[in-house]
Amino acid sequence: MYIATKVKTMEFSGTMQISGKAKELKAQGINVIDLSVGEPDFPTPQRIKDAAIKAMEDGHTGYTMAAGIVPLRKAVGKWIKDFSGVEYAVNEIIVSNGAKHSLYNTLQTIIDVGEEVIIPAPYWVTYPALVKIVDGIPVYIDTTSESDFKITPEQLKAAITDKTRALILCNPSNPTGSVYSKSELEAIGKIVLENDLYVISDEIYSRLVYDDFEYASFPSLSPELKKKTILIEGVSKSYSMTGWRIGFTAADKELISGMGKLQSQMTSNPCSISQYAAIEAISGLQSDVEEMRKTFSGRREYLFNALNKIDGVKAENAKGAFYLFPDFSSYFGKSNAGTKIEGSMDLAMYLIAEAQVATVPGSVFGAEGFMRIAYATSMENLEEGIKRIKEALNKLS
Numbered sequence: 001m002y003i004a005t006k007v008k009t010m011e012f013s014g015t016m017q018i019s020g021k022a023k024e025l026k027a028q029g030i031n032v033i034d035l036s037v038g039e040p041d042f043p044t045p046q047r048i049k050d051a052a053i054k055a056m057e058d059g060h061t062g063y064t065m066a067a068g069i070v071p072l073r074k075a076v077g078k079w080i081k082d083f084s085g086v087e088y089a090v091n092e093i094i095v096s097n098g099a100k101h102s103l104y105n106t107l108q109t110i111i112d113v114g115e116e117v118i119i120p121a122p123y124w125v126t127y128p129a130l131v132k133i134v135d136g137i138p139v140y141i142d143t144t145s146e147s148d149f150k151i152t153p154e155q156l157k158a159a160i161t162d163k164t165r166a167l168i169l170c171n172p173s174n175p176t177g178s179v180y181s182k183s184e185l186e187a188i189g190k191i192v193l194e195n196d197l198y199v200i201s202d203e204i205y206s207r208l209v210y211d212d213f214e215y216a217s218f219p220s221l222s223p224e225l226k227k228k229t230i231l232i233e234g235v236s237k238s239y240s241m242t243g244w245r246i247g248f249t250a251a252d253k254e255l256i257s258g259m260g261k262l263q264s265q266m267t268s269n270p271c272s273i274s275q276y277a278a279i280e281a282i283s284g285l286q287s288d289v290e291e292m293r294k295t296f297s298g299r300r301e302y303l304f305n306a307l308n309k310i311d312g313v314k315a316e317n318a319k320g321a322f323y324l325f326p327d328f329s330s331y332f333g334k335s336n337a338g339t340k341i342e343g344s345m346d347l348a349m350y351l352i353a354e355a356q357v358a359t360v361p362g363s364v365f366g367a368e369g370f371m372r373i374a375y376a377t378s379m380e381n382l383e384e385g386i387k388r389i390k391e392a393l394n395k396l397s
């Protein structure tokens with residue numbers, strides 16, 4: 001069967017491979033502890049589900065404007081302004097089918113064939129894949145746990161060529177949970193302006209920041225930087241709405257108009273019912289969101305301490321999102337009953353087979369040596385998962 005090269009050479013998402021394996025085992029009745037998933041375990045708050053039911057009853061079941069209904073785009077503008085002080089007009093906001101789609105629209109709108117997009121590693125697996133889909137070239141900047149997995153202005157400067165069009169910043173980060181401080185962002189912003197780059201600032205985890213960390217949104221740094229920023233936001237993570245498929249992009253109106261054109265030809269509007277639910281999500285009482293954030297923070301504390309108590313495991317504490325990214329490399333080269341652990345993928349497969357615990361290997365995020373462990377699951381599951389990981393690691397020698 002003929003398949004176009006672009007799709008033939010595309011890799012399956014590494015995270016999906018692992019969660020697929022976990023689902024397969026669960027379907028066989030095996031009690032798998034899934035620490036691989038990138039979605040909250042909470043149900044969508046009732047007030048949001050009620051708003052969706054009302055939208056259907058009110059007959060909001062037809063096509064909407066391709067870029068999303070005006071009341072939602074207005075609500076997004078207010079939601080962003082209340083959070084970071086940055087003002088966006090309705091024609092500077094587009095609603096898409098999840099933040100992943102927002103990112104696709106963005107890249108398709110700003111990248112011409114052969115242009116380079118800088119991606120700090122470890123990265124969310126979808127970034128390189130999307131850059132390749134739009135015929136751009138991903139250029140990676142490696143970071144280490146010593147720098148809290150953040151790039152420096154010097155590293156950024158060194159990675160820029162005359163083909164560089166954009167930098168993707170994931171802040172807070174999936175997979176590491178690290179968050180840039182305002183001054184770190186300002187130093188990056190200076191290089192961005194000097195080189196006339198776009199910054200795709202993926203802030204989908206912006207509402208999940210812990211320890212009173214003072215979060216700075218990239219477009220809030222200066223009016224000049226706002227002009228160069230494409231802000232990606234959404235309801236999937238902070239409102240536990242992954243299945244509703246609503247993402248937001250805020251940027252200069254010419255860019256948004258380009259994305260609107262693209263979206264109108266590709267998908268038309270995002271789900272009408274989800275759009276009405278999203279208005280309630282971001283405009284209604286936010287106490288449920290705060291409850292979820294506090295629960296995540298408690299789990300994070302537990303996981304951080306428990307991981308560091310395991311022999312040979314080193315974890316930094318995350319400031320945001322719902323992942324830790326500990327170093328497991330001291331187990332590489334060891335084996336158990338003929339199974340040798342050469343790298344993080346082997347370790348992930350070993351942990352599923354031996355302990356029935358699903359984690360995601362650092363290699364899929366471009367950072368060998370580490371494992372991504374999500375705490376978007378109950379405390380009981382985390383405790384059981386840690387116990388099983390410890391037992392399985394103890395069998396390696």
Ligand SMILES: Cc1ncc(COP(=O)(O)O)c(C=O)c1O
Nearest residue numbers: 038098099100124174204234236
């Ligand atoms: C960093 C990051 N950006 C965007 C997304 C996509 O979110 P959505 O479900 O809204 O498409 C994810 C989901 O895993 C993510 O981790």
